Amino acid sequence: MTNLENIETLYFVGIGGIGMSALARYFKMLGKNVYGYDKTSTELTDELISEGIPVVFLDAVSEIPKGVLSKENVLVVRTPAVSQNNSILKFFYSEGFEIVKRAELLGIISKNSLCLAVAGTHGKTTTSAILGHLMAECNMPVTAFLGGIAENYNSNFIFRGSQIMVVEADEFDRSFLQLTPDIACVTSMDADHLDIYGDAMEVNNAFLTFSRLVDKEENVFIKNDLPLLGMTVAVEEAADYEAQNIRIVDGAYCFDLKTPNLRLNNLTYLLPGRHNLLNAVMALGMALRAGASKDCLPEALASFRGVKRRFSYKIRTDNLVLIDDYAHHPTELDALFQAVDEMYPEDCKQIVFQPHLFSRTRDFGQAFAKSLSQFDEVVLLDIYPAREEPIDGITSQWLLDQVEAYSKRLVFKSALPEILLKSKCRIKLLVGAGDIGAEVSSITKKLRYETGN
Incomplete structure (x- = not known):
């Protein structure tokens, strides 16, 4: 690939993606000419x-700026979320432009730095946001x-x-195999993306290969029940890095951190849910390993406000709590229920869930139904297809038929405000990717407006 220093202009095909937009912001900050399509x-x-x-x-070659039409010193960045039939992308290929995937570019720009890589089928975004915040607050x-x-920065960068x-x-x-991490973690390793991997064994093999990209086992942090080698991380279970003495004070977690070399007592963490607490311990361990001062970490952690659409409170009053969350896998739904039930054990809970991908709904239909059945009221939207075509017989109605909640129904998005207003549940959740x-x-x-909250 051409040396990035020689690249003057970058064009992002699918620039509105969360990962693509962060890279676009990075190169704009470096003074490059940045353009994009979505x-x-x-x-x-x-x-x-x-x-x-x-x-x-508009997907048309005529929309490409004149400054991008020459191949010289131009790099095109694409995401798998954009179809190969995209007209703009086809033009760049036909004209012989240099084109890289987002993951490949991320691997290139992180190669010459101390690379801290956060992996896992769940928890990546929150853990990396905590870690980035800890390092920033510790002036690294x-x-x-x-x-x-990230709520603290209102940005993904x-x-x-x-x-x-x-x-x-x-x-x-398998994008993460493009990286060369110096310190890494694996927060979870559940079967997912089976349209890519085929089965759970291949998912596990990919994570194993990723963990071996790190030279030293002590620089790999893993959830304590995963079949990988590294420093174990847990919440109130024996591990190298462990959250102990957990209690809830004023709606926030207070806990002690035990590590192989030191102990930090009375840490405060605002995000609910034991899964989020595990993410915090993972980030603290990586930050310490990367050289962050133990003295700055307690205040830094206490100031972390979370990530949008990860248990994001939209309304929180005595008579109404509205929570927005990105969960799109049964394990994530279970973690979400644990979090909300721990904070509001006596309250009725209504979930609005939009299944994501026909293949994921098919592969985990029974598990989704079991997870959703924990909530008092279940409202389903039609399956969001993303990159997929429909699969015969796999619908939200098929999923709803397996749910055993007290109240359940399938609705259109336009009906949601009325459905939410009519429910007597104090806790309402909008969930999906x-x-x-x-x-x-x-x-x-x-x-x-309608409730005066």
């Missing part, structure tokens, strides 16, 4: 445009590329220097 306008693409990055939404020269919008890089190591399409996220703002405003 199929739909979103709040994130609006932000990119306001930051001086032109974005077009860190760049963090995040898979979500943190920049305090380039000597250390925090990156999400994405298992989709599809376009349900685009509805959260309007639903929140509607509920606030």
